[in-house]
Amino acid sequence: MLRLEKLTKTYPTGDMALQAVDLEIPAGQIVALIGPSGAGKSTLIRCINRLVEPSSGAAWLDDVNLTRLSQAALRRQRRRMGMIFQEYALVERLTVMENVLSGRLGYVGFWRSFTRRFPQKDVDEAYRLLDRVGLLDMADKRADELSGGQRQRVGICRALIQDPALLLVDEPTASLDPKTSRQIMRLIVELCAERGLAAIINIHDVALAQMFVNRVIGLQKGRVVFDGPPDALTAEVLTQIYGEEDWEATIRKPEDEDEAEAAPLPAGAGGA
Numbered sequence: 001m002l003r004l005e006k007l008t009k010t011y012p013t014g015d016m017a018l019q020a021v022d023l024e025i026p027a028g029q030i031v032a033l034i035g036p037s038g039a040g041k042s043t044l045i046r047c048i049n050r051l052v053e054p055s056s057g058a059a060w061l062d063d064v065n066l067t068r069l070s071q072a073a074l075r076r077q078r079r080r081m082g083m084i085f086q087e088y089a090l091v092e093r094l095t096v097m098e099n100v101l102s103g104r105l106g107y108v109g110f111w112r113s114f115t116r117r118f119p120q121k122d123v124d125e126a127y128r129l130l131d132r133v134g135l136l137d138m139a140d141k142r143a144d145e146l147s148g149g150q151r152q153r154v155g156i157c158r159a160l161i162q163d164p165a166l167l168l169v170d171e172p173t174a175s176l177d178p179k180t181s182r183q184i185m186r187l188i189v190e191l192c193a194e195r196g197l198a199a200i201i202n203i204h205d206v207a208l209a210q211m212f213v214n215r216v217i218g219l220q221k222g223r224v225v226f227d228g229p230p231d232a233l234t235a236e237v238l239t240q241i242y243g244e245e246d247w248e249a250t251i252r253k254p255e256d257e258d259e260a261e262a263a264p265l266p267a268g269a270g271g272a
């Protein structure tokens with residue numbers, strides 16, 4: 001379980017990116033984080049694994065206070081938090097397989113990581129994951145030969161091979177076309193359900209969030225202003241989060257139901 005207690009981040013510039021955020025995410029629950037540009041979504045995700053150092057407050061993963069860890073202990077705990085990035089963050093000149101296996105670098109010793117010789121069980125797991133995401137025949141391709149959707153699938157495999165308890169997902173579909181975006185969201189949600197993984201997905205596309213998760217958290221100016229099921233995201237609520245706009249075009253409509261049926265919410269997606 002992830003618990004944030006009054007998590008606060010003020011950047012040296014004075015930007016108050018997070019203001020005393022309290023949040024609990026049970027094991028296995030998938031949450032979409034929405035909010036306007038600058039609301040603090042990326043900061044929140046990065047304060048959890050301390051790519052950004054929080055100014056005060058605490059982030060607990062089960063019984064571990066992540067904000068108090070030494071660098072060595074933090075490295076160990078980061079294995080439990082897989083991260084998926086908007087721009088994939090793959091090493092372009094390495095193969096798909098090598099990129100996936102790089103997710104194990106936090107586990108193998110210095111010499112193995114230096115020579116990139118991974119245990120056979122890691123290689124076997126990498127093949128299993130690539131098969132699961134439909135990229136088995138791409139294992140030996142270089143990352144720079146892949147499409148955006150294929151790259152994100154590699155990014156997902158790299159995060160999952162860490163065997164994390166929590167996925168931190170930062171705008172996974174922002175660089176993808178609408179159809180590929182749906183496929184990637186569906187894959188993330190399915191894989192989390194299969195593995196009982198909790199996830200926080202920072203996402204700009206409200207309709208996409210509504211389609212795939214059971215709990216949405218709205219941030220505005222570093223504060224949680226909404227926490228509830230996707231159906232509660234009315235035009236009034238969206239105005240509160242984002243400001244005045246014609247929200248009827250954004251809110252999920254009945255004709256989207258076909259897509260929802262094609263992607264039933266797994267039980268693990270969990271309610272608020």
Ligand SMILES: Nc1ncnc2c1ncn2[C@@H]1O[C@H](COP(=O)(O)OP(=O)(O)OP(=O)(O)O)[C@@H](O)[C@H]1O
Nearest residue numbers: 011013015017035036037038039040041042043044
């Ligand atoms: N490295 C930084 N130094 C100073 N201020 C920053 C830094 N990163 C973010 N900020 C500020 O913190 C606030 C929150 O930014 P953050 O990137 O977390 O928002 P966001 O909701 O993820 O936005 P977007 O959707 O545009 O990515 C903004 O005011 C931003 O300008």
